[in-house]
Amino acid sequence: QVTLTESGPVLVKPTETLALTCTVSGFSLSNTRMGVSWIRQPPGKALEWLAHIFPNDEKSYSTSMKRRLTISKDTSKSQVVLTMTNMNPVDTATYYCARIVPFYFAMDVWGPGTTVTVSS
Amino acid sequence: DIQMTQSPSSLSASVGDRVTITCQASQDITNYLNWYQQKPGKAPLLLVSDASDLETGVPSRFSGSGSGTHFSFTISSLQPEDVATYYCQQYDHLPLTFGGGTKVNIK
Numbered sequence: 001q002v003t004l005t006e007s008g009p010v011l012v013k014p015t016e017t018l019a020l021t022c023t024v025s026g027f028s029l030s031n032t033r034m035g036v037s038w039i040r041q042p043p044g045k046a047l048e049w050l051a052h053i054f055p056n057d058e059k060s061y062s063t064s065m066k067r068r069l070t071i072s073k074d075t076s077k078s079q080v081v082l083t084m085t086n087m088n089p090v091d092t093a094t095y096y097c098a099r100i101v102p103f104y105f106a107m108d109v110w111g112p113g114t115t116v117t118v119s120s
Numbered sequence: 121d122i123q124m125t126q127s128p129s130s131l132s133a134s135v136g137d138r139v140t141i142t143c144q145a146s147q148d149i150t151n152y153l154n155w156y157q158q159k160p161g162k163a164p165l166l167l168v169s170d171a172s173d174l175e176t177g178v179p180s181r182f183s184g185s186g187s188g189t190h191f192s193f194t195i196s197s198l199q200p201e202d203v204a205t206y207y208c209q210q211y212d213h214l215p216l217t218f219g220g221g222t223k224v225n226i227k
Contacts, residue, residue, distance in 0.1 A: 049209070107156075107209075
């Protein structure tokens, strides 16, 4: 059974750096073709894709967010980490990680999401 | 970036009605489009990939069609459990982009 679980701080202050971890099980981050995406959703708003990483370390970032984002993986821990610098209240959102299928770039299994609030 | 425009932004229909959502891409994306369903308080669920391929286990009342810049997602007979927001997502070019969503309610 494939599962993904997000973890990280619930509350961060403006200008701080956010680090979110996605722990996966049921598939490998090293010897399958599957990757991991991060997607966020501000309250009451649409989904916004942020970044993805594949086993060959291929990475891609949202155009509007790329200066603030870094995605990395630790295959020994089955974890993908997303860091976002200079957090702002507009970054308040539910953050999801999802397994991404190569070629179709379809996000076929999602974590339950983690809610992050940015406030002083 | 490729912009994805969904319409309508919301709709209400009766149980058993046929419901169609459209998604327009700002440039030709061939058939590189996926559709997701998101129920309130839940993570999205992949329903359709490659514009028209239904994922395993997805009820056959759901379907997708289209190519180029115009795409449709149809629920042939709306059921109460279909109340959700539906999103399209293109993968022709990185970065991946989602549409703004269509909220479907029961009248």
